[in-house]
Amino acid sequence: MDAHPTTPPPGPSGSSDRSDRTSPDRAAVRERADEVLRRLAGDRARLREDQWRAIEALVVDRRRALVVQRTGWGKSAVYFVATALLRERGSGPTVIVSPLLALMRNQIDSAARAGIRARTINSANIDEWDTVQAEVAAGEVDVLLVSPERLNNPDFRDQVLPKLAASTGLLVVDEAHCISDWGHDFRPDYRRLRTMLAELTPGVPVLATTATANARVTADVAEQLGTGTPGGGTTGESASDDGDGGALVLRGPLDRESLTLGVLQLPDPAHRLAWLADHLDELPGSGIVYTLTVAAADEVTAFLRQRGHTVASYSGRTEDAERRAAEADLLDNRVKALVATSALGMGFDKPDLGFVVHLGSPSSPIAYYQQVGRAGRGVDRAEALLLPGREDEAIWRYFASLAFPPEEQVRRTLDVLAQADRPVSTAALESRVDLRRTRLETMLKVLDVDGAVRRVRGGWTATGRSWAYDAERYARVAEARESEQQAMREYAAAGGCRMEFLRRRLDDEQAAPCGRCDVCAGPRHSPEVSAEALEAARAALGRPGVEVEPRRMWPTGMEAVGIALKGRIAPEEQASTGRALGRLSDIGWGTRLRALLAPGAPDGPVPGEVVDAMVTVLADWARGPGGWAAPGGGAARPVGVVTVASATRPQLVESLGARIAGVGRLPLLGRVEYGPAGPPRGARSNSAQRLRALHDAFVVPPELASALAAAGGPVLLVDDLSDTGWTITVAARLLRRAGAEGVLPLVLAVQA
Structure with a gap:
């Protein structure tokens, strides 16, 4: 909690000229507010004028306010002081929507110093939820901190949120820039706040706070939370014709002299x-x-x-x-x-x-x-x-690739849900929609807030409501991202x-x-x-080698697309834990590997320094705990090298396999080839779609099967990149079925 000087600096421009600003009631509230602050921040603390203006708007005028002030300005002082004053006047508990557990822990400690009873509901205290909700219902809690993810949990949304909306004395949206997809940290769960705002008892004040928002984000947040108009991103109070003073937008300077x-x-x-x-x-x-x-x-x-x-x-x-x-x-x-x-x-x-x-x-x-x-x-x-x-x-x-999906993929998701006769889980959707899990979940949350889908027990359902794809807005957001870069x-x-x-x-x-x-x-x-x-x-940074964990389970929902694979991958069909030279996200080898494996990079023989590093990886692997570990225990030196067909980098993969075989004095047994349909197309975005594309994409040629049978031991399976891990999994399964006693994946890079 930030303490403030006894002599406060002047507040921002735009002060209201309301005639009752100096009324005795306001003076008494101001004096009481300073008393509460002293409990929070020490005997010499006194509210600055801009902090008081926010508290006054919430407590006396019961208005909505958006505060955009630098970190350390004292935003938490505003909502804790306002909470104490509102509770003294008989208001219900304050609900603070807060994005991070670290913030919640700090806020609870700060509240306790002022005699404010604060509790939290988040993913780290599931066992306490029932107790906390009972305490709130009994009036024993002054402040309830809630993570934004809770707002879209079906049970919380349907059973707890309506009661909170009916009893809340003050709603606080902390780090409110997260509500805007123009912001750097957009979180769709925050959009659920619009529902809670609509259900609040009339006259319940609302405070939105952030330290990081430009004018565009400020205006967007103000509009979405009802704390201003689309043009309300200016310093001071926005104009209003509703007779109650309108919304207050406090936007201060961002410099910190230290x-x-x-x-x-x-x-x-x-x-x-x-x-x-x-x-x-x-x-x-x-x-x-x-x-x-x-x-x-x-x-x-x-x-x-x-x-x-x-x-x-x-x-x-x-x-x-x-x-x-x-x-x-x-x-x-x-x-x-x-x-x-x-x-x-x-x-x-x-x-x-x-x-x-x-x-x-x-x-x-x-x-x-x-x-x-x-x-x-x-x-x-x-x-x-x-x-x-x-x-x-x-x-x-990479992070830009996680933006809101194209309309075709959104419509495909809506069609799948509309045709389902029961809720569809996110995992089951992956087998039918070509989106990674994180991107799919983000899209579903946006659609939920927009009313096109609804999260229920067991997954997601379509609501049947019409929905428009705002391509122009998404394009402008992408342009804004480019401008920021x-x-x-x-x-x-x-x-x-x-x-x-x-x-x-x-x-x-x-x-x-x-x-x-x-x-x-x-x-x-x-x-x-x-x-x-x-x-x-x-x-x-030059030390090569990271483990490549094999897939152990098939994705959910493959039967729905005609592939009879589910549950645990049979141990006798699994790959062993493998090795990669590095991760593409590393700051060491990742830097060199990104250039070598970048889309559009020219194909060619593997560079000598890469071969030398891969030899070091193999030597460390063999000397490490367990050596060449095989599924089910045991260890055995590889007896040969097998490569994987590549449509994009055939020279790189084949030369890597040949060089590894030569250095290790191992036979190059052959290659897992593409099947009659040729290389798989697209569908790299999630496990289910990738497996769907790869399931029948490869074959083990007869000559390779014969070589495996004659070799009598595990083989090194060489490829360039393990992204989702399913190419290795499918190829290893084929090799194990063809007679390989074990498969040891060896790749240049892993994605994560």
């Missing part, structure tokens, strides 16, 4: 890693090192630990208990840094965070500002340093003050040169790295 921005252009990932190892201890206090991928976070953490730094990894794959421990370690300065993906972002509250370093550039100035805004909230000086890489744009392209290129190139640039991209009308960044005041950091650290970084 924050110093800088960019270091370094030649490659090894230099960036070495720089961090050499200079991490020079950065003030403790902080966050952001990476663009989970794989990079793990790599960087391992290297920094190897170099003697106390750091921890934090990503979407980190278990909840580990996340809590990592957050606590950073809060208490037991680690120098958390090496994190964007999973550590909104809601993490550490006022004395001393630095934020980005190894790789986010694709949006808004996303970047949101992350660097974690630092410098309660200290005199904090550093925000960007170390961009040439590989960043490949990662941007270009802005990040310009930010790194430093044509002027970096803070001014970010503030202008967020439509901050008060943007001006900061006088602190590396453009205004000169570079604070040398790009030099020690030879020792650079050598260690190159060795770490």
Whole structure:
């Protein structure tokens, strides 16, 4: 909770001239509000004028407000003080829709300091839901924090949400930029709030807050939440003719005087890693090192630990208990840094965070500002340093591929649901719709909010309501994404003050040169790295080899498309755990592999350095625990090499198989060939569709079957890329059925 000076600075422009602004009741409420704040933030704390204006709108005028203010401005003070005052007046509990567990934990602790009883309903406390709901019904809870995903859970939506809407005294939408698909962190679950807003008792105030929204996002959020008009993204109060003062939109300046921005252009990932190892201890206090991928976070953490730094990894794959421990370690300065993906972002509250370093550039100035805004909230000086890489744009392209699908795929989904006589699960839809699981789920949530589908027990159903595909809007969103990416290129190139640039991209009308960044005041950091650290970084990033986990289960719903495969893959038809040279998302080998395997890259013989690295992978594999592990236990050296037919990179795959066979003194037994229908077409997006395309795509030629029978042992199965894993699975099944005693996959790269 942020404490504020006794003498508050002036509020933003646009003050209301309402005649009752100085009424005795308002003065008493203001005095009581300051008393509550002192319980939250200390004896010297007093509300700033802009904070009071938001509280006044909620408590006295019972209006709706949208607050767009920088991180650390004190948005949580507004809703906790408003909650205390409204509860004293007999209002129902405050409901806060909050996106991250870290935020919820911080908010509950803050509320307790002010005597506010707060509880939460989220994915991490399922066992407590019934108890919490009973406490809310009994009036024992002042604040209920709810994750946005709960809003679209069928039981919660149908049984709990209507009761909350009827009894809520204040609705708070935290990190409200998530409601806008123009924003950098669009979350369709937030759209469900429109239903709750429509069901609120008249006169219930609503507060939407965010620190990261430009004018376009602000206007979109205001329109969708009913807190303003499409043009309501300006500082101050919006006009209204409804007689109650309209909605309040508070938009403040985004500068933080403690924050110093800088960019270091370094030649490659090894230099960036070495720089961090050499200079991490020079950065003030403790902080966050952001990476663009989970794989990079793990790599960087391992290297920094190897170099003697106390750091921890934090990503979407980190278990909840580990996340809590990592957050606590950073809060208490037991680690120098958390090496994190964007999973550590909104809601993490550490006022004395001393630095934020980005190894790789986010694709949006808004996303970047949101992350660097974690630092410098309660200290005199904090550093925000960007170390961009040439590989960043490949990662941007991947995340851009997850955008809302084309109309044909949406219509196909609606048709499948309309023809079904019962709810269809997301897994079952995958066998009929060519979309990856994450993209499919996001699309369904948008369709649910739009009224075209409905989530129920057992899956999804079509409502029969007409639905229009807003192609123009989706195209404009895509154009906005391209513009944001270009802005990040310009930010790194430093044509002027970096803070001014970010503030202008967020439509901050008060943007001006900061006088602190590396453009205004000169570079604070040398790009030099020690030879020792650079050598260690190159060795770490050049160390090849990651495991390739085999598929163990067939996808759900294959029988619906005429393929009689379900349940567990028979052990005698499975591949063993394999190996890849690297992940495409790695910052080490991934950089080289992305260029080699990029769509449209020329086919050709495998490069010598790649062969040498693959030999190292094989040697480490053989020496590792269990050696050449076979399904069901045991170990056996491979007796031959088999390749997989490739329509896009035949020379690469065949030369790789031949070189591996030659180095290992193994016979090249043959190739799993395409069947009469030729290479499979399309359908790479999800497991069910990929298996559907591959199921009858390959055959084992008679000569290869004979060679397998004569070889009498496991074989190396060589391919270029394992994306979904189903090519390896199908080929291994065919080889096992043809007589191979085991199949050991060996590929250049895995996608994840």
